[in-house]
Amino acid sequence: MTFSICVREEYEDEAGDDQFRFGVAVTTRLPAVGTLCPFASENGAVATQSLVNVELGEKGVEYLDDGLAVEDALQSLLNADDGAENRQLHGVDADGTFTFSGDECKGWYGHTSTDRYSVAGNLLTGEAVIESVAETYEDSGRDEPLAKRLVDALGAGHAEGGDKREDLHVQSAALKVRTTEDEEHSPYYNDLRVDATETPVQDLRETYRLANEGFAEAMDRYEEAMEEDDMGAAEEE
Numbered sequence: 721m722t723f724s725i726c727v728r729e730e731y732e733d734e735a736g737d738d739q740f741r742f743g744v745a746v747t748t749r750l751p752a753v754g755t756l757c758p759f760a761s762e763n764g765a766v767a768t769q770s771l772v773n774v775e776l777g778e779k780g781v782e783y784l785d786d787g788l789a790v791e792d793a794l795q796s797l798l799n800a801d802d803g804a805e806n807r808q809l810h811g812v813d814a815d816g817t818f819t820f821s822g823d824e825c826k827g828w829y830g831h832t833s834t835d836r837y838s839v840a841g842n843l844l845t846g847e848a849v850i851e852s853v854a855e856t857y858e859d860s861g862r863d864e865p866l867a868k869r870l871v872d873a874l875g876a877g878h879a880e881g882g883d884k885r886e887d888l889h890v891q892s893a894a895l896k897v898r899t900t901e902d903e904e905h906s907p908y909y910n911d912l913r914v915d916a917t918e919t920p921v922q923d924l925r926e927t928y929r930l931a932n933e934g935f936a937e938a939m940d941r942y943e944e945a946m947e948e949d950d951m952g953a954a955e956e957e
Contacts, residue, residue, distance in 0.1 A: 722748040722757060723841030723877050724767040725853050728812040729866060739901045740814055745870035747893035747920045749883040754894030754913035761785055762900045766794065766811035770825045775800060776809050784813050791818045810838040828884075845881030853877040867909045870895050871928055875921045893920035895928075897922045907933045 724746035733739050744758040744765040759766045759777035764784040768777040776797050783793035790813035798804045798820060805822035810831060812818075817838045819831040829842035832854050839850045839857075856876035860869040874893060883891075897910040909931040912921040 721807075721838070722746055722753065723844060723849055723853060723874075723882065724757060724769060724810075725837060725839045725857060725870060725873050726765040726767055726810055726812045726817070727837040727866070727870070728764070728814065728817075728863070729836070731862070733901050741866055741897060741901075743754070743810060743866045743870050743895065743897040744811075745874050745893070745895035747874050747882070747891065749879065749885045749888040749891050751890050751892050751916040752913075755890040755916065758894050758896050760898045762898050764790055764811055764813035765896070765898070766790075766809070767840065767842065768807065768809050770808040770829070771803060772804035773803065773807060776801065776807065780809070784811075788861065789813060790816060790903060794818045808840045808842055810840045811950065812838060813827060817830040841877070843883055843885060845884045848880045849877045849882055852880045852908065865907070865909065866897050867895055867907075867912070868928055868932075871895070871921065871925050875925065878921045880956070889918050890916055891918060891920040892916060892937040893924040895924065895930075898921040905939065907932070908938075 726744045729741045729896045742760050742765040744760050744767050746753050746757045756772050757767055757769050759781045761781050764779050766780040780794050790811050794809055805824040808821050810819040819833045819838045821829055821831050825842045828844045828846050831840035839854045841850050853873045857873040892915050894913040909928050912927050914920055917923045
C-alpha cells in the first residue's frame, strides 16, 4: 500500500566536525501514513509498511538508540513477529542498511538498497516506482535540504504510477529528518505530514515550501529572543 525511502548522509557542520543526517519519507493511498510508517532519530531511520506493525518502527528506532546495528535491530524484531511474512521493513543507521519484504506482501512489491539508502514498496504499479525513487535520490546532490530531496524522490515514484489502487482517493505522505548535530533550532520542514488529500506529494511539496519560508521568517524575527530564551523583546515586533 506504500512506497518509502530511508537515507543516511554524512556531512561536516560549521565547526568542521563530522555529522550524520538520517531521513525517511513515505506516501500511500490511505490517510495519515505519517502516524504509522516513518520513524527516525539521530541514530537512524526506519519505515514499516505493507500490513503495518507500528511496533517494528517504534522499537526499531529504540534499538538503534540503544546502540544495536540496524540489521540486528530489525531482524530481531521480525524474528519475534508472527506476521513477518506480511511485512515490509527497512532502514538505515550510521554503518549500513537493512531491507525485508515478506513473501505474503501484495504485488507488485519489492525493495532495493545501497549502503547509504533503502527503498521499498508494495501494491505498486511496478518495479519502476522504486527504481525511480532511488535514481532520483541518487541524482539529487547535496545543494538542497534533504527534506526537499526526499519529496522529489517520492514525486518520481508517484510519476511512475505509485500505489496502484486508483479507487482509493484519500491519500497521505510524510517525511522526517534527524541529525547528530546539536541544532539549536531544527528547521520546521524536517518533520512534515499531509494526512488526507487527493494529491499527497504535491501537497507535501507545498507544505515543505511554506515551512521553509516560515522558518526563515521566524529566524529573522525571533532568533535573538530564542537564543536568549526571552520573548519579551520579540513581543513588540
